[in-house]
Amino acid sequence: MTPHRKSLALFCVPLLIVSTLQxxxxxxxxxxxxxxxxxxxxxxKLELDAHLNxxxxxxxxxxxGDVHMAGRSDQVRLPMxxxxxxxxxxxxxxxxxxxxxxxxxxxxxxDASGVWRIWFEHPSKGTQIQGKKVPVPAxxxxxxxxxxxxxxxxxxxxxxxxxxxxxxxxxxxDSCSYHAYPAAKAFGEYENQKATIxxxxxxxxxxxxxxxxxxxxxxxxxxxxxxPGTDGIFVLADVFDVSxxxxxMTSSPRRMVFVSGTKPADALKELEKNKGGPLHVLGIxxxxxxxxxxxxxxxxxxxxxxxxxxxxxxxxxEAQFCxxx
Amino acid sequence: MGGLFxxxxxxxxxxxxxxxxxxxxxxxxxxxxxxxxxxxRAKTLANAIGQLLDNQKTPTGEFLSEFYSHPLIAGMKSxxxxxxxxxxxxxxxxxxxxxxxxxxxxxxxxxxxxxxxITFRQLEEGAKALPPGDVGNALLALLQNAEGDLxxxxxxxxxxxxxxxxxxxxxxxxxxxxVTVIVATLLTICTNxxxxxxxxTLWKNPTVRSALVEQAKAxxxxxxxxxxxxxxxxxxxxxxxxxxxxKPATKDELSALKPLLGWQDVNVREGNEWPSRVLGWFxxxxxxxxxxxxxFDLLQKxxxxxxxxxxxxxxxxxxxxxxxTGADTGGGGAx
Numbered sequence: 056m057t058p059h060r061k062s063l064a065l066f067c068v069p070l071l072i073v074s075t076l077q078x079x080x081x082x083x084x085x086x087x088x089x090x091x092x093x094x095x096x097x098x099x100k101l102e103l104d105a106h107l108n109x110x111x112x113x114x115x116x117x118x119x120g121d122v123h124m125a126g127r128s129d130q131v132r133l134p135m136x137x138x139x140x141x142x143x144x145x146x147x148x149x150x151x152x153x154x155x156x157x158x159x160x161x162x163x164x165x166d167a168s169g170v171w172r173i174w175f176e177h178p179s180k181g182t183q184i185q186g187k188k189v190p191v192p193a194x195x196x197x198x199x200x201x202x203x204x205x206x207x208x209x210x211x212x213x214x215x216x217x218x219x220x221x222x223x224x225x226x227x228x229d230s231c232s233y234h235a236y237p238a239a240k241a242f243g244e245y246e247n248q249k250a251t252i253x254x255x256x257x258x259x260x261x262x263x264x265x266x267x268x269x270x271x272x273x274x275x276x277x278x279x280x281x282x283p284g285t286d287g288i289f290v291l292a293d294v295f296d297v298s299x300x301x302x303x304m305t306s307s308p309r310r311m312v313f314v315s316g317t318k319p320a321d322a323l324k325e326l327e328k329n330k331g332g333p334l335h336v337l338g339i340x341x342x343x344x345x346x347x348x349x350x351x352x353x354x355x356x357x358x359x360x361x362x363x364x365x366x367x368x369x370x371x372x373e374a375q376f377c378x379x380x
Numbered sequence: 381m382g383g384l385f386x387x388x389x390x391x392x393x394x395x396x397x398x399x400x401x402x403x404x405x406x407x408x409x410x411x412x413x414x415x416x417x418x419x420x421r422a423k424t425l426a427n428a429i430g431q432l433l434d435n436q437k438t439p440t441g442e443f444l445s446e447f448y449s450h451p452l453i454a455g456m457k458s459x460x461x462x463x464x465x466x467x468x469x470x471x472x473x474x475x476x477x478x479x480x481x482x483x484x485x486x487x488x489x490x491x492x493x494x495x496x497x498i499t500f501r502q503l504e505e506g507a508k509a510l511p512p513g514d515v516g517n518a519l520l521a522l523l524q525n526a527e528g529d530l531x532x533x534x535x536x537x538x539x540x541x542x543x544x545x546x547x548x549x550x551x552x553x554x555x556x557x558x559v560t561v562i563v564a565t566l567l568t569i570c571t572n573x574x575x576x577x578x579x580x581t582l583w584k585n586p587t588v589r590s591a592l593v594e595q596a597k598a599x600x601x602x603x604x605x606x607x608x609x610x611x612x613x614x615x616x617x618x619x620x621x622x623x624x625x626x627k628p629a630t631k632d633e634l635s636a637l638k639p640l641l642g643w644q645d646v647n648v649r650e651g652n653e654w655p656s657r658v659l660g661w662f663x664x665x666x667x668x669x670x671x672x673x674x675x676f677d678l679l680q681k682x683x684x685x686x687x688x689x690x691x692x693x694x695x696x697x698x699x700x701x702x703x704x705t706g707a708d709t710g711g712g713g714a715x
Contacts, residue, residue, distance in 0.1 A: 093471065093622045094473075098475070166531065278618050279615075279617070279618030279619040279620070279621065280618075280619040281621075282471075282619065282620060282621055282622055283469065283471060284471060284473075284622055285471055285472070285473035285474070286473040286475060286476075289621040289622055290621055291615055291618055291621045306612075307612070307614070308615070308618070310615075310621050310624075311621075343613075343624075345613075345622065345623075345624055346612070346613035346624050349613040349624055349625060349626050350613070350626070355677075355680065357612060358612050360612065360613060
């Protein structure tokens, strides 16, 4: 390495580390927190500004087979993206919704519903304040903390059936499916995330560091009865790694979110009816607004309150992942 | 300055704030228990729905009873602990409400054996065909603004429900505040939580004072090296994932309260003490009614002043290095 490159590396590496560790702040209105804390999904009119034309491939990490779009919405008033999961399957409603997305001119508005998700995966450098004018996104994946993931309805097309199954390759018969993070790795990260929450009479600010690990594969074992929220089913559950169904991955049970009328919600009902063992699932983490709403004070340091959206129930023999390259 | 921060006065303030916090936490727990026992949320929701849908006949009966018989609503009834004995749900989404109302209204047009999804026209005709009543009038007004769009109509009905629920939340909060004051009063008198006596005991007894300050420190310490679960909201009822609460009072904390509360060593016949006792109760009731979040916030602030003042002394004590780091981390993270 030349001295010039060496000094550049010495300068850049700490900068990179600092930028990764830098905490970012999201300020939400208290009303938004109260309205959505026990909701699984949100309905909105999405002003579509940018979208991908082809879905991501299916593999691991960011190769999660979705098709991304960026937009703005009066119901959210934050930089945001929305994602159609399993965009590669091309079942009729999914195909139609992608067709509609492509045919929609930039800036046009589409009715959309889906699971709301706040997660510090793509935070911006500055504070994102709900209600402040949202700039037109320059690409399909602008800095954002809020997203609709997965979309359940898009322009009248109900795509929930395709969104709440394991992420598959080009077709349902494709043996290649998404390789999620194992619970031991993903929950290790979730559990160690810290946040500072500040509350005023009208707003709640959450400051947290960047965190990824979008998809986790785990076993969930309910510790109590499920309860319907406004549009979903919520249950407290212990979390286990598939390789070790004895050792809980979390310090206490975590809240699991099921969207009513989906396959995972049906599986939960069945599990409760039969008083069966744990469910083998695929889940996405999001900030738990019910827990955030409990925090008071001007600056309270807490473990980042999170919950898991259950997006698929996996059969034990379903773990046929894409061959790694 | 160090003298002030290390003074008994600051510890006395911490002790009193911590007592208020614990009493407020107990009050919250009793409130939640009462709300669950009496099905307060379910009853409030039932009242709100009653106000919206009562006073309306249908060609076949009462709109309200048909609403509760609708499969979308009937399916939500289940015999869980958080529901009333009648099985009324504690929560209902605006979408479910709107879909059930639209379905029932469309039936008003005589489309009882309707196949497939309803149309705007069926809904409008159904609303018009309803006998004179509040729901019919409200629906017609809501449909007027939908300009023939079924989704817009559904949205308007959802907003109608949301507005009502917002009002209901206001009633519920006011009701809860009244219950809080009643519970705080009973709790204060039963435990003889007399602020003046508490203050006096803490001032005269450094052992009790320091035990309480230690408990307060344990609660507010944020940079824990172990599991880091402190300050995480908890779910006291495992069957109720919708209502987390901040960490309830622990056994250790409650035992630290023992020397400060109770009727032991109190001469109730001593008439001279009653005015100050009543004043002490009044102060306690007012403080407890302010709620645990208020006192937790204040406790954090006072503890941070205390730890700032204690830094130079602590540096000599190797075992306190962790505490110092914790305070520093907390301050840094807050920036």
